[in-house]
Amino acid sequence: MLVSYRAVGGPPGMLTEGNWRRMTGKLQTSNVTNKNDPRSLNSRVFIGNLNTAIVKKTDIEVIFAKYGKIVGCSVHKGYAFVQYLNERNARAAVAGENARIIAGQPLGESF
Numbered sequence: 001m002l003v004s005y006r007a008v009g010g011p012p013g014m015l016t017e018g019n020w021r022r023m024t025g026k027l028q029t030s031n032v033t034n035k036n037d038p039r040s041l042n043s044r045v046f047i048g049n050l051n052t053a054i055v056k057k058t059d060i061e062v063i064f065a066k067y068g069k070i071v072g073c074s075v076h077k078g079y080a081f082v083q084y085l086n087e088r089n090a091r092a093a094v095a096g097e098n099a100r101i102i103a104g105q106p107l108g109e110s111f
Contacts, residue, residue, distance in 0.1 A: 043087050044083050045093050047080040050105070051105050064093050
């Protein structure tokens, strides 16, 4: 799995805690990771080489939540994006998940 990030500060319209959805009493992350706002790119983590037949959105959220508040998570065939509130959390996630094996596939990182 390949993990990388791009980040920047907080523009108007950026995903925030206020954008989280409440479902069944738990905070849920958005399915959107704000790819169109260049100021939020540094807080967005790319996860590649992901076996999405086995690994689901909730799995990604559980793995990456320990690095900070996740405001968005989108999973696609073979890859995912996790949007954090800030760049520091994204950097920590990339550093912390390097070489991790998930569903039999190794995690790598790229900047």
